[in-house]
Amino acid sequence: MHAGLADCKPFENSATLFNNGMETAILIFSVLDETASDQPKYINHISTEFTQIGLLPPSMLANKFIHDIPNISSRQPRVEYLRSDGKFNDAKHLFIAFFSKSYFDQTKPNDDFVKRLFSRIYCDIEQYQIKHLIMEQLVLPDTEAHFEWNKVLRNCEMWKSSLMNYFSELDNCLIMCPKECVWNHYLNECKTVSTVMSYNVLAQSYTSTHYNYCKPYIGFGVRTPKIVSLVDSIQADIQMYQEMEKDMLQQLTKPHHHVLFKPKEGRKEGLAIIIDKRVWDITKEGSNKLALNHPQDMIFVACRHKFTKKTLLVVCTHLLGDPKQLDIQTEQAKVLANRSDMTKLECACENVIIGGDFNASQESQAYQVVEQAGFKSAIKEIHGKEPTITFNTDAIHRSIDYLWYNCSTIMPSTCTIFNQKQIEIKKEEALPNHQYGSDHIPIFAKFVLN
Incomplete structure (x- = not known):
């Protein structure tokens, strides 16, 4: 299960970041083992975290995750999106990208993976007219075994320039590392x-x-x-x-x-x-x-x-x-x-x-x-x-x-x-x-x- 989500409360007290009149999206990358024990833990954790701040109705969240998780063993990266209509005034989006850990275990590090992923993300950013994006950088959980993969993911120019260039202001695209799940407190401090x-x-x-x-x-x-x-x-x-x-x-x-x-x-x-x-x-x-x-x-x-x-x-x-x-x-x-x-x-x-x-x-x-x-x-x-x-x-x-x-x-x-x-x-x-x-x-x- 993704350490950044399992150990922290990354979106607690995050309502202040949802500016009036803006379409906002939260993008999460999740790398999961294809084991039955991981799935209910992940569903329960996500459900608890997000429903507490009103991002998703529990029933919608549970049904969507139960439907999608069995399919994550595909070696082709894909992105699943959940649209949320929570207690905030504007319609917001939660974007979740599921990846199988075995994909990274069996595939050599390559820039093409990141390029294809971001091509998919760009299409949906435009489709939903997203103006404010909060996302965490994709970092694989086993840092030593996946060191070369993480090096590619961290250094890829797609992270460093493309998204920043897409949004007119830096503040409209906040990229955080999973280790920085207290980023809201950090920026306020x-x-x-x-x-x-x-x-x-x-x-x-x-x-x-x-x-x-x-x-x-x-x-x-x-x-x-x-x-x-x-x-x-x-x-x-x-x-x-x-x-x-x-x-x-x-x-x-x-x-x-x-x-x-x-x-x-x-x-x-x-x-x-x-x-x-x-x-x-x-x-x-x-x-x-x-x-x-x-x-x-x-x-x-x-x-x-x-x-x-x-x-x-x-x-x-x-x-x-x-x-x-x-x-x-x-x-x-x-x-x-x-x-x-x-x-x-x-x-x-x-x-x-x-x-x-x-x-x-x-x-x-x-x-x-x-x-x-x-x-x-x-x-x-x-x-x-x-x-x-x-x-x-x-x-x-x-x-x-x-x-x-x-x-x-x-x-x-x-x-x-x-x-x-x-x-x-x-x-x-x-x-x-x-x-x-x-x-x-x-x-x-x-x-x-x-």
């Missing part, structure tokens, strides 16, 4: 609160050395679903990444994202910033070197909040990690703080947030340089101290990842690293492991936009 995350995802090009202790967990196809799932659960509208590579970035990028990616000189990995364009307008972006003859950079995106009009400079960095060159690391920290302040003025931003892997403890000169420049650590301000661990290998257990801020109109309200308590308890379980896809864990904070 983003009107007053911004969630900012920093995460070193561990470059795949570095995994051939120093990671013999975790060989079963180091493959790209094994690590990536864990990282994507973790990032989706945090739901940050501002994301900063270190050791990012193109293949990983493609898995994390969605149609509503603005992406800035800059690899280090001569390397595949580098820095990335992802901004949710539904929440922020981008005004400027760029990068600066932190030291001559060293590949470390800082990249930045200046943006304006769509709802409060607050301006923010987002800076992402990754400082030198060689313990024999701490003087260079300290100099990089000075350049980072100075350039961030200068860029903040150049971009006319009220606030600046710096996130990254500093490869430095809070006792280091690099940490103190940033602090003395007027920046505050979000975690330290909220909790009174830095976390014990953000980087956890078989040999090193340190806190080296930080979120710094120097803000006049936004302030951190909550700040944490992901699952800190569990990491501290299981310090001997080095990363990556069965649960985490990187040797770092993400840190994130919620900033109130006063």
Whole structure:
């Protein structure tokens, strides 16, 4: 059964999205095993969820599903539509596409599948004159076994451009990942609160050395679903990444994202910033070197909040990690703080947030340089101290990842690293492991936009 529907209530309190005078459709993709036990569970779940908010009469829903589900074993993708006349004023549509799991098990990944599917969807969008579409992206439930299929489905240009081009405004086509089934709460929260995350995802090009202790967990196809799932659960509208590579970035990028990616000189990995364009307008972006003859950079995106009009400079960095060159690391920290302040003025931003892997403890000169420049650590301000661990290998257990801020109109309200308590308890379980896809864990904070 589709995990996104089984575990969440994706359309609870969704009435606010049904604008007056608009024909609205909800499009759900369902991948089912052809087993008798799955069918009644699915019918019961859908019936409960949708009738609670008045989208479908129970009898109509049950009859339609009982009639259609036995036919899903066909290897040809097809779309079944249910028209709803619920308690909302306008006629709305629930579009459900049934697929057999065996189709994906037995068929090699191909773009043609998605093209044929969307050709069918376009016809019905035009037939019913749909003006507002809410849909979830098709992601197969078994992330490791279906990794290549999910890669095709996630990266296909049909997702990223065709539907967006069809609708006149971005807000009229909301594409959500099944992991984001609390999207309604997310968008409402983003009107007053911004969630900012920093995460070193561990470059795949570095995994051939120093990671013999975790060989079963180091493959790209094994690590990536864990990282994507973790990032989706945090739901940050501002994301900063270190050791990012193109293949990983493609898995994390969605149609509503603005992406800035800059690899280090001569390397595949580098820095990335992802901004949710539904929440922020981008005004400027760029990068600066932190030291001559060293590949470390800082990249930045200046943006304006769509709802409060607050301006923010987002800076992402990754400082030198060689313990024999701490003087260079300290100099990089000075350049980072100075350039961030200068860029903040150049971009006319009220606030600046710096996130990254500093490869430095809070006792280091690099940490103190940033602090003395007027920046505050979000975690330290909220909790009174830095976390014990953000980087956890078989040999090193340190806190080296930080979120710094120097803000006049936004302030951190909550700040944490992901699952800190569990990491501290299981310090001997080095990363990556069965649960985490990187040797770092993400840190994130919620900033109130006063």
